[in-house]
Amino acid sequence: MASPNRLIELSNVIAEKTKVISDFLASKGLEPPSFDVDGLADYAISPDDKEAYEARLELITASKELYALAHGPKDYIRNICWDAMDPLSLQAIWAFRVPQAVPLTGKISYEDLAEKCHQLSGVSVPPFTLRRIIRHAITNRFFCEPELGFVAHNRASRVLLEEENLDAWVGLLCNDIWPGFACTVEALRRWPGSGEPNETGINVAYNHNVDWFDHTSRNDVVADRYSKSMKAHGGGVGFDISHTVTGYPWADLGKGTVVDCGGSAGFAAMAIAQAHPNLTFVVQDQEHTITEETKAAVPQHLKSRVRLEVHDLLKPQTVVGDVYFFRWVFHAFSDKYAVQVLRSLIPVLKKGAKVVVNDGVIPEPGTVPWMNYRSIRCMDLLCLAVANTGERALDDWIGLFKMADPRFKFLNAWQPPKSTMWFIEVEWQP
Numbered sequence: 159m160a161s162p163n164r165l166i167e168l169s170n171v172i173a174e175k176t177k178v179i180s181d182f183l184a185s186k187g188l189e190p191p192s193f194d195v196d197g198l199a200d201y202a203i204s205p206d207d208k209e210a211y212e213a214r215l216e217l218i219t220a221s222k223e224l225y226a227l228a229h230g231p232k233d234y235i236r237n238i239c240w241d242a243m244d245p246l247s248l249q250a251i252w253a254f255r256v257p258q259a260v261p262l263t264g265k266i267s268y269e270d271l272a273e274k275c276h277q278l279s280g281v282s283v284p285p286f287t288l289r290r291i292i293r294h295a296i297t298n299r300f301f302c303e304p305e306l307g308f309v310a311h312n313r314a315s316r317v318l319l320e321e322e323n324l325d326a327w328v329g330l331l332c333n334d335i336w337p338g339f340a341c342t343v344e345a346l347r348r349w350p351g352s353g354e355p356n357e358t359g360i361n362v363a364y365n366h367n368v369d370w371f372d373h374t375s376r377n378d379v380v381a382d383r384y385s386k387s388m389k390a391h392g393g394g395v396g397f398d399i400s401h402t403v404t405g406y407p408w409a410d411l412g413k414g415t416v417v418d419c420g421g422s423a424g425f426a427a428m429a430i431a432q433a434h435p436n437l438t439f440v441v442q443d444q445e446h447t448i449t450e451e452t453k454a455a456v457p458q459h460l461k462s463r464v465r466l467e468v469h470d471l472l473k474p475q476t477v478v479g480d481v482y483f484f485r486w487v488f489h490a491f492s493d494k495y496a497v498q499v500l501r502s503l504i505p506v507l508k509k510g511a512k513v514v515v516n517d518g519v520i521p522e523p524g525t526v527p528w529m530n531y532r533s534i535r536c537m538d539l540l541c542l543a544v545a546n547t548g549e550r551a552l553d554d555w556i557g558l559f560k561m562a563d564p565r566f567k568f569l570n571a572w573q574p575p576k577s578t579m580w581f582i583e584v585e586w587q588p
C-alpha cells in the first residue's frame with residue numbers, strides 16, 4: 159500500500175534525480191532537451207554515463223507514479239480513458255500531413271493550414287475541425303499556438319517533419335495497427351485461445367483472413383512504413399544494432415556460416431559481417447523483403463560474404479550453417495508456429511550447430527525500470543493484436559525449444575550490458 163507520504167517521497171526522488179541529470183549535462187556544457195522548436199530532441203546521455211542514465215530512468219518511473227498519484231485513483235481512471243484520444247489526434251496530424259504543412263519558422267493560420275494540408279494529403283478538412291484536432295495534439299505537446307488562431311512547430315512536431323522513420327512509426331501504430339487494437343477484444347471473443355495469425359484484431363478490423371505479413375505485403379506503402387518503423391523502434395538506445403554485434407562471441411565461429419533467419423534486408427548480418435571478416439551470412443526473408451533492390455543494396459565489399467535469399471521459415475531449411483540466427487523474429491510466431499520454424503531446421507542441422515536468438519525476454523515485474531518493463535508489455539500486446547503471438551519470459555524460451563525437440567539443448571542466456579535484447583543460445587545435440 160502506498161504510504162501517506164508517497165507524494166513527498168516521489169517529489170524528493172524527482173528533485174534528486176533531476177539534479178543528477180542537470181549536473182551531468184552542465185558538466186558537459188549541454189542543454190537538456192526542450193520542446194522549443196530549436197531545442198534538443200534527445201538526451202545526450204548514453205548508457206555509458208551510468209549515473210545520469212539510471213537517474214533518467216528513475217526520474218521517468220517516479221514522475222509517472224507521481225502523475226498517477228496526483229490524480230488519485232478515481233481521477234486517474236477518468237483520465238486514462240481520455241488517453242484513448244491520443245492516437246486519434248496523432249493519426250490525424252500524420253494523415254493530413256500537418257507537420258509538413260506547418261512552416262518550420264514562423265506560423266500559419268488554421269485557414270491557410272487547412273488549405274496546405276488539402277494540397278499535401280488530398281483530404282479536405284475544414285479549418286474548424288483541423289483546429290480541434292491540433293488543439294488536442296497541443297495538449298500532448300505537438301505544435302504550439304504562439305498567437306490565437308496560428309500554429310507553429312515545436313520540437314516534437316519538428317521531429318515528425320524531419321525524421322522519416324519516426325513518422326513511419328506513428329503511421330504504423332496510429333493508422334495501420336490502431337484499428338486492430340480496438341478490435342482485439344472482439345477477436346478474443348470470436349476465437350478464444352487462438353494461436354492462428356489470421357484470427358486477430360487486425361483480421362476483425364480489416365475484415366480479411368490473411369496474416370499480418372500478407373496484410374502488409376499487399377500494400378507497398380504499408381510494407382515500406384513497416385520496414386521504416388522497425389528502424390525507428392530499433393533506434394532506441396537498448397535496441398542498437400551494436401549490441402547484436404558485440405553481445406555474442408561471433409569471432410569464436412571462425413570461418414563459420416550464419417543463417418540470418420527473418421533477417422529483413424540484412425542490416426544486422428551486414429553489421430556483424432563488417433566486424434567479423436571471417437564470417438559468411440545467408441540472410442533469409444520473405445519475397446517482398448528480399449527484392450532485387452535489397453540485394454543490390456549490399457555494399458560491394460560485403461557481397462561475397464552476405465547473400466540474401468527468399469525462404470519461408472515455415473518450410474524445411476535448405477542451407478547448412480553453423481549458426482541459425484533469429485533476431486527479433488519469434489514474436490511473430492505463436493508457440494505452434496515457432497515450434498514449426500525450429501523443427502524446419504532439423505533436416506540440415508549438423509551436430510553442434512547452434513540456434514542463437516536475439517530477442518526480448520520478459521523480466522520479472524519490478525526487476526527493471528518502469529520504462530523498459532512497459533515497453534516490453536506494450537510490444538507483447540502489439541504482438542497479440544497483430545499476430546496472436548507475444549513476448550516470452552526466459553522459461554517460455556527454454557520451454558519452446560524443449561517443445562520443438564529435446565535435442566535442442568539450452569546452453570545459455572544473457573543480456574549484454576546496456577542492451578534491451580537478450581541472447582539465447584541453444585545447441586543441436588542429436
Ligand SMILES: C[S@@+](CC[C@H](N)C(=O)[O-])C[C@H]1O[C@@H](n2cnc3c(N)ncnc32)[C@H](O)[C@@H]1O
Nearest residue numbers: 420421422443444447469470471472485486487
Ligand atoms: C520484426 S522483423 C525482424 C527483422 C530483423 N531480423 C531485425 O532484427 O530487425 C521479423 C522479420 O521476419 C520476417 N518473417 C516473418 N515471417 C516469415 C516467414 N514465414 N519466412 C521468412 N521470414 C519471415 C519478416 O518479413 C520480418 O523481416
